[in-house]
Amino acid sequence: MSDTISQALFERARAVIPGGVNSPVRAFRAVGGNPVFIARAKGARVYGEDGSEYVDYVGSWGPALLGHAHPDVLRAVQEAAEGGLSFGAPTSREVRFAEAVRALYPGMDKLRCVSSGTEATMSAIRVARGFTRRDVIVKFEGCYHGHADHLLVKAGSGLATFGVPDSAGVPEGTAKTTLTLAYNDIPALEALFNTRGGEIAAVIVEPVVGNMGCVPPEPGFLEAILSLCKKHGAVSIFDEVMTGCRLARGGAQERYGLRADLTTLGKIIGGGMPLAAYGGREDVMSVVAPLGPVYQAGTLSGNPVAVAAGLATIERLVPEVYEKLERLGAALEAGLKDAAAKASVPATVQRVGSMITLFFNDKPVRSWAEASQSDTKRFAAWHAGMLSRGIYWPPSQYEAAFLSAAHTDEDITRTVEAARASLG
Numbered sequence: 001m002s003d004t005i006s007q008a009l010f011e012r013a014r015a016v017i018p019g020g021v022n023s024p025v026r027a028f029r030a031v032g033g034n035p036v037f038i039a040r041a042k043g044a045r046v047y048g049e050d051g052s053e054y055v056d057y058v059g060s061w062g063p064a065l066l067g068h069a070h071p072d073v074l075r076a077v078q079e080a081a082e083g084g085l086s087f088g089a090p091t092s093r094e095v096r097f098a099e100a101v102r103a104l105y106p107g108m109d110k111l112r113c114v115s116s117g118t119e120a121t122m123s124a125i126r127v128a129r130g131f132t133r134r135d136v137i138v139k140f141e142g143c144y145h146g147h148a149d150h151l152l153v154k155a156g157s158g159l160a161t162f163g164v165p166d167s168a169g170v171p172e173g174t175a176k177t178t179l180t181l182a183y184n185d186i187p188a189l190e191a192l193f194n195t196r197g198g199e200i201a202a203v204i205v206e207p208v209v210g211n212m213g214c215v216p217p218e219p220g221f222l223e224a225i226l227s228l229c230k231k232h233g234a235v236s237i238f239d240e241v242m243t244g245c246r247l248a249r250g251g252a253q254e255r256y257g258l259r260a261d262l263t264t265l266g267k268i269i270g271g272g273m274p275l276a277a278y279g280g281r282e283d284v285m286s287v288v289a290p291l292g293p294v295y296q297a298g299t300l301s302g303n304p305v306a307v308a309a310g311l312a313t314i315e316r317l318v319p320e321v322y323e324k325l326e327r328l329g330a331a332l333e334a335g336l337k338d339a340a341a342k343a344s345v346p347a348t349v350q351r352v353g354s355m356i357t358l359f360f361n362d363k364p365v366r367s368w369a370e371a372s373q374s375d376t377k378r379f380a381a382w383h384a385g386m387l388s389r390g391i392y393w394p395p396s397q398y399e400a401a402f403l404s405a406a407h408t409d410e411d412i413t414r415t416v417e418a419a420r421a422s423l424g
């Protein structure tokens, strides 16, 4: 499907990088064909090395909420870079950044900056274990929380796509302290807490799942997590690395009016730079070194250039951004539903705000068991059709597509037309 320049680059890449990519889903394995090598991006467009142009629904897998290369963010990055790339010492900018994040996430009394979502979730789990002095963590099938050992259990998208239930290289003992349940299964969660509540350090959840495709929480599911954790002295962790600043400025917690004990953020808060954060309740975060006994550190944590990009992004998250995302999202959802219905293709479109998935599945998807019933062959053919029509959709049935504030009504119209043609 892809151009000859990308093909040649992919061959060179495979000779020096495992699978030719620095993160597995980029390899297009789930849809066949070769990945497009991206030369640059601007607004809602990405451009291939051969000069081809695409309407982008990957958005760097989440960060590009304002669109790529937003001029104000670029200016902030350039300005910060002139002042030095890294000091390994406190800066005023990181204080402003932490204050800005706390203003959006009132549950985050204190927070730490790290460099990736993986680091954020890994650290949050360590803090929860240190705080509760318990070992067991609970996660849900199909939720992805980064690639730390104890979180690579039934972890959706990249892993699900490759059909690897657990990663090799994860010691059995480590995986044993992670218990998994079906997403949206409240009775199973209650039953687990009834039998093992005293051992559970934390429950970690994607409040809206993006990593098995877009799967919203059923009414009462998130509330059940919060109340059971509270009752049994466990720490609730909302992994908002994807949903944070996307579903609202204050993420899923603002959208649903909830507050978790700990929150993890990444992607959008870094504005395209490597920056993430974890934080939450004052008493829980007080165990973090140098205040307490839980060690967590990072040479580049709170990097001045990354923090500048993050601050510039957060400052531009005005209500109009979310109104636009909602309007474009609704139009895309309606267009995809209509296209599938007219083509008589069994499909379910699921959306929360600017996260959307077209499941090739005739039933609603509420869990990994249901998501995995989707027709991935049909998805692959549709994806190839979209790509050939200039639409860069996530290359897996199990990855949510993202809208940005840079998308336009014309982009949506064009995308729906391409979707219609690609279903035929």
Ligand SMILES: *Cc1c(COP(=O)(O)O)cnc(C)c1O
Binding pocket: 115, 116, 117, 118, 119, 121, 144, 145, 146, 147, 206, 210, 211, 239, 240, 241, 242, 243, 266, 267, 276
């Ligand atoms: C992307 C993601 C992560 C991992 O973040 P990285 O920056 O890729 O390490 C963790 N949790 C969720 C929900 C994510 O979507």
